[in-house]
Each structure stands twice: as structure tokens, then as C-alpha cells.
Amino acid sequence: xxxxxxxxxxxxxxxxxxxxxxxxxxxxxxxxxxxxxxxxxxxxxxxxxxxxxxxxxxxxxxxxxxxxxxxxxxxxxxxxxxxxxxxxxxxxxxxxxxxxxxxxxxxxxxxxxxxxxxxxxxxxxxxxxxxxxxxxxxxxxxxxxxxxxxxxxxxxxxxxxxxxxxxxxxxxxxxxxxxxxxxxxxxxxxxxxxxxxxxxxxxxxxxxxxxxxxxxxxxxxxxxxxxxxxxxxxxxxxxxxxxxxxxxxxxxxxxxxxxxxxxxxxxxxxxxxxxxxxxxxxxxxxxxxxxxxxxxxxxxxxxxxxxxxxxxxxxxxxxxxxxxxxxxxxxxxxxxx
Amino acid sequence: xxxxxxxxxxxxxxxxxxxxxxxxxxxxxxxxxxxxxxxxxxxxxxxxxxxxxxxxxxxxxxxxxxxxxxxxxxxxxxxxxxxxxxxxxxxxxxxxxxxxxxxxxxxxxxx
Numbered sequence: 001x002x003x004x005x006x007x008x009x010x011x012x013x014x015x016x017x018x019x020x021x022x023x024x025x026x027x028x029x030x031x032x033x034x035x036x037x038x039x040x041x042x043x044x045x046x047x048x049x050x051x052x053x054x055x056x057x058x059x060x061x062x063x064x065x066x067x068x069x070x071x072x073x074x075x076x077x078x079x080x081x082x083x084x085x086x087x088x089x090x091x092x093x094x095x096x097x098x099x100x101x102x103x104x105x106x107x108x109x110x111x112x113x114x115x116x117x118x119x120x121x122x123x124x125x126x127x128x129x130x131x132x133x134x135x136x137x138x139x140x141x142x143x144x145x146x147x148x149x150x151x152x153x154x155x156x157x158x159x160x161x162x163x164x165x166x167x168x169x170x171x172x173x174x175x176x177x178x179x180x181x182x183x184x185x186x187x188x189x190x191x192x193x194x195x196x197x198x199x200x201x202x203x204x205x206x207x208x209x210x211x212x213x214x215x216x217x218x219x220x221x222x223x224x225x226x227x228x229x230x231x232x233x234x235x236x237x238x239x240x241x242x243x244x245x246x247x248x249x250x251x252x253x254x255x256x257x258x259x260x261x262x263x264x265x266x267x268x269x270x271x272x273x274x275x276x277x278x279x280x281x282x283x284x285x286x287x288x289x290x291x292x293x294x295x296x297x298x299x300x301x302x303x304x305x306x307x308x309x310x311x312x313x314x315x316x317x318x319x320x321x322x323x324x325x326x327x328x329x330x331x332x333x334x335x336x337x
Numbered sequence: 338x339x340x341x342x343x344x345x346x347x348x349x350x351x352x353x354x355x356x357x358x359x360x361x362x363x364x365x366x367x368x369x370x371x372x373x374x375x376x377x378x379x380x381x382x383x384x385x386x387x388x389x390x391x392x393x394x395x396x397x398x399x400x401x402x403x404x405x406x407x408x409x410x411x412x413x414x415x416x417x418x419x420x421x422x423x424x425x426x427x428x429x430x431x432x433x434x435x436x437x438x439x440x441x442x443x444x445x446x447x448x
Binding site for chain 2: 008012058059060061062063065066068069078079083087090101105106109128131132135139142217223227228231234308312313
């Protein structure tokens with residue numbers, strides 16, 4: 001009984017710690033994203049700590065609830081979005097650390113948790129009673145059902161390859177070591193499809209139709225202000241880091257300490273030296289930086305916003321086909337045809 | 338045969354962690370400023386600077402209009418489906434025969 005209480009206490013304390021890390025990392029990477037985007041557009045850009053200031057400012061501002069809104073739903077939406085993003089974080093391996101909730105949830109759960117912030121955003125938009133927000137909510141839902149197809153194809157391919165949906169088992173061995181050349185080509189196609197899914201998941205250009213400042217005046221968020229908008233802001237940045245960490249877990253779960261001889265390839269975390277852990281954490285943060293740079297900043301600068309029907313075609317057409325061809329290659333290799 | 342392990346699930350742990358994070362999110366939320374100055378227009382929803390109607394509930398988009406956005410955005414998906422629904426019994430029977438053929442071929446190959 002005492003052991004169980006201690007175990008639960010440690011787990012919940014770690015969940016709190018990971019939630020705090022998720023928020024801080026999210027805001028820090030958001031600063032990086034804004035800075036690097038500005039530099040690519042020949043602007044100076046805001047300082048790296050600007051997102052922290054933005055949140056502070058939003059929390060000080062008035063929180064206006066329009067008369068046309070359904071207040072409880074309008075206020076609950078940002079909290080729901082943040083909660084889903086934070087819970088998802090606890091199921092992911094972070095650098096050398098195993099998922100806190102290892103054994104209590106899998107990739108299917110993560111996919112559902114990934115969908116909840118988008119649903120919460122649409123819910124909040126519809127609850128605000130604004131025509132702009134309503135159009136934004138429609139677009140958000142259309143976008144969600146569009147990118148879910150290549151995402152589901154990727155999840156099924158991983159489950160097929162590893163015979164499990166467990167994220168810890170999938171990330172325990174890099175996918176590239178489990179397949180031959182044909183299978184690797186398949187997973188490269190899956191990776192390409194998922195890179196295209198990333199801006200859609202995060203509502204970034206070219207898939208920011210739900211917000212679309214120039215058309216819908218922030219769409220979903222048009223009526224949001226103050227602490228409600230601040231919570232949505234935090235939820236968005238946490239989700240960004242979560243998606244990046246999921247990429248690392250699926251495709252690049254490498255640890256640098258193994259390569260430079262600080263730790264053996266099968267040494268458990270408890271036996272690793274402090275330097276090995278620090279090196280692996282730093283390497284994880286670097287990988288996250290690269291993934292956010294490619295999946296968010298670079299794509300955002302390089303492309304213009306799609307029309308919503310073209311965004312749907314993009315995911316259900318080319319990206320779904322690329323994903324399915326990738327799956328086919330993996331299946332072909334595994335069946336030995 | 339695909340044999341995927343699906344044993345990694347604990348709804349109770351999930352709910353506990355969910356509730357914990359609800360507390361975290363609510364604590365953050367409660368740190369914000371909950372108030373705003375009530376003025377004549379402060380509760381008006383934004384409609385590009387136009388004056389909102391006296392009954393703001395009229396601004397709510399009705400259900401059938403709401404669905405218009407989906408139909409428009411998913412046009413490429415809906416159009417072939419609508420074309421397939423001709424209302425002729427013969428066409429529907431052809432669909433049944435085709436589906437049956439696919440199922441039988443699958444059963445023949447797999448079972």
C-alpha cells in the first residue's frame with residue numbers, strides 16, 4: 001500500500017514536472033521560431049523571450065466574453081486544449097528519459113490526444129457566436145479530418161513494423177535499424193507525409209485557414225482575448241513541442257552518448273553518468289530545434305496559404321498516396337515479396 | 338498474420354493524469370485577469386466594424402449554413418458521392434453486387 005502511494009506520488013510529481021517543462025520549452029521554441037522566421041524574411045524579429053512576455057501581457061489584459069457567446073463553453077475550450085496537449089506530453093519519451101506513463105497508453109491514445117486541441121479550438125470558435133469564428137471552426141474541422149488520414153496511415157505502418165502500438169517500444173529501436181533498403185524507402189515516404197502533416201496539426205502556414213488573419217481576422221480566435229487567448233497560446237506552443245518530440249520518438253530516437261562513448265548502447269538511465277544524460281538532453285533539444293525549424297519555420301516562410309478545399313485535396317490526395325506507397329513498401333519488405 | 342499487441346492501456350491512470358493537468362491548466366487560467374470594463378459596445382461581437390444587431394443571438398450561424406462550409410471545402414469528396422446517388426434502383430443494385438464481389442474475393446483470398 002505504502003509502495004503504491006509512493007509510486008503514484010512520484011509519477012504525479014513527474015507529470016507536473018513534465019507539464020512545466022513542456023510549457024517552458026514550448027514558449028522558448030516559439031521564440032526561436034519567430035526569430036528565425038523573421039531572419040529568413042530579412043527582418044530583425046522579436047527577442048527570443050518575446051513569447052513569455054506575450055503570455056504575461058495577455059494574462060494582464062481584460063478577458064472579454066462577447067454577448068453572443070455561450071460563456072462556459074467559450075471559457076472551457078482553451079483549458080481543454082491545454083490539458084490535452086499536456087497529458088499527451090506524459091506519454092512521450094523525452095531524450096534519454098522513458099515516458100512517465102510508459103505502459104499506460106500507446107500511439108492510438110496519442111493520436112486522439114493530438115486531435116483534441118483542434119476540436120477544442122473549433123468548439124470555442126462555434127461557442128463564441130461570431131460568423132468569423134464559425135467559418136474558422138468549419139475550416140479547422142475540415143483540416144483535421146483531412147490530415148488525420150496520412151497520420152493514421154503512418155501510425156498503422158509503425159504498428160505493423162513493430163507489432164505494437166507502444167511508443168516506448170517503437171522508440172527503443174530506431175526504425176531505420178529495423179528495415180532494409182525497401183522498408184527504409186517506405187519510411188522515408190511516411191516521414192515526408194508526416195512533415196506535411198506537421199504544419200496542418202499546428203495550424204501554421206500553409207494550413208492556417210482556420211485563423212487566416214488576412215481573410216477571417218484570426219477566425220477561431222477573433223473573439224478571444226486576455227487569459228483565454230493566453231491559454232490558447234500556451235496550448236499551441238506545447239502542442240508544437242509535443243509534435244516535434246513525437247517525430248523524434250518515431251524516426252530519430254538516437255542518443256549521442258552512445259556514439260561518443262559516454263554510455264554503452266544498452267545502459268539503463270539510472271546507470272548513466274551525469275555527463276551522458278546532459279549530452280543526450282542537449283542532443284534531444286537540438287533535434288527538436290531542427291524538426292521545428294523544418295516542419296514549422298521553413299515551411300511557413302516558403303509557402304503561401306492554401307485554399308481550404310485544396311488543403312483537403314493535398315492531404316487526401318498526394319499525401320495519403322505517398323503514405324500508402326510507403327506502407328506498401330514496408331509490407332513488401334516484411335512479407336519478403 | 339498481423340499480431341499487434343494492444344495491452345498498454347490504463348484508463349484510471351489516464352483520468353488521474355487528466356485531472357491533474359486540469360488543475361494545472363485551471364491554476365494558470367486563474368492567474369489571468371478575469372474582468373473587463375462593461376461599456377455599451379464591449380460585448381458586441383466583431384463584424385468588421387459594422388454595428389451588431391440588437392439581438393446578438395441572431396449572429397449565430399444556423400446548422401444548415403454551418404454544413405455549407407463542410408460541403409464547400411470537401412467538394413471533391415462530395416461530388417462523386419452525390420453523382421453515385423442517382424435514385425435509380427438498378428444503380429443501387431450494381432453497388433450491392435460490386436461490394437459483394439469485393440467481399441467474396443477478400444474471403445476467398447484470406448480465409
